Amino acid sequence: MKKSFFFYILIAGVFSSCNKYLDKTPDEDLTLEETFSERRSADRFLTAAYSHLPFEDNFHEWYGRNPFIGGSDEMEITWDIAFAQQMNTGSWNPYNVTPDIWSTGWQGLRKVNIFLENIHLTPISEEERNRMIAEARFLRAILHFFELRSYGAIPIADKSLILSDNFKAIERQPFHKCVEFIVNECDEAAAALPLKREGGDLGRPSKAAALALKARVLLYAASPLFNGNPDYQDLKNASGDKLYPVYDANKWAVAAAAAKECIDACEPVYKLYRASDNDPMNNYKKLFEENWNDEVLFARNNDGTASYSSFHERCANPISLSGLSGYAPTQEIVDEYEMMNGERPITGYDVQGNPIINPTSGYTETGFAAAAHPKGYYPASVSNMYVDRDPRFYATINFNGAFWKNQQLQFWNTGLDGYQLSNKVDYTKTGYLLRKFLSPAVNLKTGIYVLRTWIYFRLAEQYLNYAEAINEAEGPANAYQYVNAVRDRAGMPPLPSGLSKEQMRERIRHERRIELAFETHRYFDTRRWKLAAATDNTTIHGMNVRAGSSLTDPEFYKRTIIEKRIFESPKHYLFPVPQADIDKTPALMQNPGW
Secondary structure: OOOOOOOOOOOOOHHHOOHHHHOEOOOOOOEHHHHOOOHHHHHHHHHHHHOOOOOOOOOOOHHHOOOOOOOOOOEEEOOOOOHHHHHHHOOOOOOOOOOHHHHHHHHHHHHHHHHHHHHHHOOOOHHHHHHHHHHHHHHHHHHHHHHHHHHOOOOOOOOOOOOOOOHHHOOOOOHHHHHHHHHHHHHHHHHHOOOOOOHHHEOEOOHHHHHHHHHHHHHHHHOOOOOOOHHHOOOEOOOOOEOOOOOOOHHHHHHHHHHHHHHHHHOOOOOOOOOOOOOHHHHHHHHHOOOOOOOEEEEEEEOOOOOOHHHHHHHHOOHHHOOOOOEEEOHHHHHHOOEOOOOOOEEEEOOOOOEEEOOOOOOOOOOEOOOOOOOOOOOOOOEHHHOOEOHHHHHHEEOOOOEEOOEEOOOOOOOOOOOOOOOOOOOOOOOOEEOOOOOOOOEOOOOEOOOEEEEEEEHHHHHHHHHHHHHHHHOOOOOHHHHHHHHHHOOOOOOOOOOOHHHHHHHHHHHHHHHOOOOOOHHHHHHHOOOHHHHOOOEEEEOOOOOOOOOOOHHHHOOEEEEEOOOOOOHHHOOOOOHHHHHHOHHHOOOOOO
């Protein structure tokens, strides 16, 4: 029997409090009956549930709920306080795991369920009621998804709980039932929501958002981690139900159909973003600067104050611009960016970790650029490592010698942004900083901030979702169009013809790594593909930031081991549920290996 589920993990003793407490609204002064007797307060109640969507542009504070960037091979967070550091060193466990990823979703789901159970009391038109219900059902779907992607099979929260409910009997539901629940919520929401939101409704879900979420969850469900994974075949819930399915190849076709449904519904209104000058770097760079452009299917509005607008900016900007130099991309992701001719610069690494350079790519790690890029992607005298790369590289990575806000970055040891002039805490550990998402209009020194958004779903992801799923279901023929569209927008040549299914799979995975970099995809992609044991149980590298006295000092450009990371399989493929909650509700059961 399906059991509903919610915890106030962060509020001690909530389940031993009085019944009236559970009837309180976000204002804490109105009863539920009073709240839903008036439209404004009912809408505020629903709006409160949006606060439980994660601030994914916060990569290291526990309340940001996104350790996944620093916990993947994309980035090294500078500070030891980041929970990602515990993940990378294998020192996390059910007792010290950051609790907010687990708890915040269930808190939000309780609000959504209370809303759905009481909105019939609100004196509004049926049209408005149906629209608000559709919003709530989308929120119920996406909050379930955020739990599902981290914990696998979870309980299903389809109603609010009362104190007389048997909390000790709460258990996980089979993974396929969780997926079916999310998909059904998306379908119901999509049927009642407009295709696109405008004006004051920006930030509220649309039909496009619901279809995008449906496509992503079905892609995850088709993937090796959750589709026939032998590590999970014997897992059952407390009632004896098998939690994970045997392999079903048709799930790829279902995922492809969902992505295509989303694309076909969106394309009359949405499109891949291109800047006014159609410059390949600007096409990608300004996609993340122009809020709610025509590629964005769903995003979260962050305010334009120091609290949120500047947080990512402070962590990613260099110390010479009053930043903290904390978000440091790894050498591994830098190596992934192709040359402008479409060739991979590095084909692998030898046993010592040295790069194996592709001789046909034109890439070299010696010498310095004799001239600047004609469009200003890089100046003269930068390392040849950074010359003639995929334009998305220049929009994503700030490297030694690059210009940022009319200032040339100096990451070498004695440079303005280097280790020696830092406080020995705030400095880039890898010799790179994240440029993607930053606004050139923000001035940290003078306190100028701008309204920003964090994009959860955009059209390019749906193109790559469809390409991956259709390649697995039918082969590469119908995947080319969508991968090539993403590459063309970035000024990159099309994929070579005649790729096999396996070759196309690798190309799509590579394209996702570049196009969706730092957007909270890489961590979950390597896990759903069951590749994390290779990508995350290894050393990561950067430049030699404790050396160098000038831009052209070769000592700085020596590859250096930054960290030996630990990944235990199958244990680390899923997050542990906080032990305190397992103790309260033993029927939940802990994830494998924890």
